[in-house]
Amino acid sequence: MSMITPDHYKLYGFLMSPYSMKMRAYLRYRRIPFQWVTGEAANNVAMTKVEPYMVPVLGYPDGSYVNDSSHLIADLEARYRDRSTTPESEADAFLALLIEDYADEWLVAPFFLYRWESEADQTHNAQWIIYEYFRGNIGHDQFDTMAEMWRKRQTSLLSAVSGKPASYDMVKASLHELLATMENAIRKRPFFFGSRPSSAEFAIFGMLSQLVQDLSANRFMRDQHPFTSRWVGVIDDISDFEGTWEPLCDQPEHLMNSPVYELLKLSGRYHLPMLLANQRASQNQEKVYCFEVAGVPHERRVLPRFLPCLPALQQHYNALSDSTKATLNPALEDAGCLQFLNVKP
Template identity: 40%
Template sequence: MTYKLFGALGSPYSQKLRALLRYRRIPHLWIDGTATREALGQVRAPVIPVLQYPDGHFDNDSTPVIYDLEARHAERRVVPDDPAQAFIAHLLEDFADEWLTKAMFGYRWLQEVDQIQMSRWLAFDNLKGGGLEVSQKFAAMFRDRQVSRMALVGCTAENFPLIEASTRAVLAALEEHVVNRHCLFGTRPSLAEFGIFGQLSQLGTDPTAQAMMRADYPYTYRWLAHIDDMSGLEGEWEPGFAAVVAELVRIAGEVYVPFLHANEQAAEAGAETFRMEAMGLPYEQGVFKYQLKCLRELRSRLAALDGAARAQVDPLIGPAWLGLLA
């Protein structure tokens, strides 16, 4: 019953899923480098991480994989038992996957110092040998490709002030919380922590972002090392919502709600791009179909909650989220 996780150290979603498998004590092998190429040929969208199941089949969308593992393995689940908490954990994981990832892209590929070091490190990780000349040639090609994609995912110099402001707001909320406890819904982690960890794990590695975290959010920076392997942790879910959860939901409502709304409106109008403003800052990018799927999923999960759960969720998420999801 051993899984194989094909990923990379420089992939936030690989780090997310590896940390989750470790916490859940699900037997697995970590495989990176050129071996991932064969696995990419087994999935519809050729992106890592790819998880090979014990029965031999492959999957690679981290969030559905997490829920599939919940159904297959009963011990140490990461979806809270309480339906209201489960919805909020999903919302925060989605926010991390779809919005905080822009910080990872921006910090890694906007400035030359980060472009050079990280392209070389990622080439080093992928090739695992072959000589410096080959590695740096691969790095240069990869760097050019990634930089050319920045506008597509909204990580431009014009957009980065909002990306950075929202990321710092998240880091500030975590910094206040993690000095008291490491988890959001009690003394055990949910899928939200792993989603957030995945993105921040890269900020904790890349030169500019790492320097920022070490200087301004040192305990959140150190927290990453703990989330990376929580296999020895024993904990419980606790009722209610911690202040940090409310703050993270508020930040997501201020930034991610207008993003999802503008993306949906543009898609319905047949537009190729959209503009929005959040936190008093402008933002523009191309329409993304995957975020439409994320929005549908959020709406479906909110609609499925019963009255008791909605009585907890609605006051927490507030008018911005309710206006988008209800």
């Protein structure tokens, strides 16, 4: 029996980081041996080994360090074939990628808002981050100072990540739409494309893994979405799951009646318009961008980190075969996604 040795992967991350949890659950499912490293050590690696400063970071057996969960997943999908999270069908694989991007780039807005809006959440959540940072040493002489520093830092990022107070209700409502879809879906089956997970489930899991821990969000998660809350606990480690892909796009009604179609509508309403508005503002050298959801203006600071997302999705869409496009287009169009994707990047 071999134990985890220094030549295995190391995942540097935090329980309080959605992308770290996404990556950890992914590696566990793939049965890729790795060591989890958290606390100050993880933060030091993120500060010194990668650009920009972000967790999670994956330490490769060859001594290199890489961040960005989607990029890491794409790389590991190419390196190892067993238990891949890329659906076999080209159409389903594209949908999984689009939903993964929606979860990573849009759901961070409501999650961050719930985490940092109220004073009670700020205090509770900052303490939990620092508890992890100091590896449980609550008596550390810097504990309170660091918790306060982190509280102030994160709260000051609220409008950059979640927008202005005028759109808070809309941002929160967008999360409750997702949660309602997930609760309905999970009451039927745990996965979207058969009896095995795609990267889309791991990305949604990453964000929801935060809501079940945070003070205010935990209440509505448990009260209103009990099976979604339990699903989060399960997905954290599904290294024992074995399943098969079941093509979703074999018949148009199949896709249109699935939770994936509901998720596409959320991408078309929130995620893709946000990526486009961010891209346009950046091209016009503006610092903020604005787009409307059902008449509610949503204003955010331009984030360079979102810029590669839309061209990457457009490139994937354009590379699909004509028959796959013909299969997907009616659903993408009805869900309000096609106009953003059917563009040469």
